[in-house]
Amino acid sequence: DAGVIQSPRHEVTEMGQEVTLRCKPISGHDYLFWYRQTMMRGLELLIYFNNNVPIDDSGMPEDRFSAKMPNASFSTLKIQPSEPRDSAVYFCASRISGSYLYEQYFGPGTRLTVT
Amino acid sequence: TQLLEQSPQFLSIQEGENLTVYCNSSSVFSSLQWYRQEPGEGPVLLVTVVTGGEVKKLKRLTFQFGDARKDSSLHITAAQPGDTGLYLCAGAKNYGQNFVFGPGTRLSVLP
Numbered sequence: 595d596a597g598v599i600q601s602p603r604h605e606v607t608e609m610g611q612e613v614t615l616r617c618k619p620i621s622g623h624d625y626l627f628w629y630r631q632t633m634m635r636g637l638e639l640l641i642y643f644n645n646n647v648p649i650d651d652s653g654m655p656e657d658r659f660s661a662k663m664p665n666a667s668f669s670t671l672k673i674q675p676s677e678p679r680d681s682a683v684y685f686c687a688s689r690i691s692g693s694y695l696y697e698q699y700f701g702p703g704t705r706l707t708v709t
Numbered sequence: 710t711q712l713l714e715q716s717p718q719f720l721s722i723q724e725g726e727n728l729t730v731y732c733n734s735s736s737v738f739s740s741l742q743w744y745r746q747e748p749g750e751g752p753v754l755l756v757t758v759v760t761g762g763e764v765k766k767l768k769r770l771t772f773q774f775g776d777a778r779k780d781s782s783l784h785i786t787a788a789q790p791g792d793t794g795l796y797l798c799a800g801a802k803n804y805g806q807n808f809v810f811g812p813g814t815r816l817s818v819l820p
Binding site: 627639642695696 | 740742749750751752753754757759797801807808809810811812813
């Protein structure tokens with residue numbers, strides 16, 4: 595079974611441009627998480643969805659960030675306009691409800707560089 | 710201020726040595742997880758512990774959850790270069806809540 599799929603793996607863009615990151619969760623998983631990882635702040639939860647509905651977006655840094663999950667197999671994280679301080683590795687993760695051990699499965703990440 | 714502290718921040722050892730890394734907090738957690746992350750990849754779950762005092766073993770790795778459920782340790786016996794990576798602990802205060810991650814311990818095992 596394929597794991598969590600993210601695209602692109604690397605993105606380099608100029609400040610002010612729109613960036614869209616994509617995620618396909620593991621089939622059958624009903625929770626989807628977006629994280630950001632930096633050296634300074636570590637791994638931070640940005641937003642998560644349950645059954646395609648956003649549940650908690652308190653980790654989203656500001657209005658420039660938005661996330662959608664139009665169906666159970668696809669989610670996007672958009673940054674508009676992008677800024678250099680948004681440079682980080684963005685991870686998507688999924689898990690299935692009812693799992694006693696709350697196993698999250700992470701994708702390989704998208705490394706974003708904003709110049 | 711980090712909810713979870715991990716120590717040491719960096720650790721470099723020779724192949725065959727034993728090591729212990731720690732995850733500490735002033736908060737009580739209902740469950741705690743350990744992940745290993747290799748360069749260019751996402752974190753991979755190693756274990757979840759949910760009972761105070763619980764000990765779990767995964768081959769050469771031994772995980773312990775503190776009696777008060779505020780801390781945890783990961784002990785690796787006879788470390789191998791393949792153990793190299795970033796070890797992250799993550800805790801959830803209540804069942805069903807999301808996990809908060811610690812800053813990680815970066816381990817390097819030299820051949």
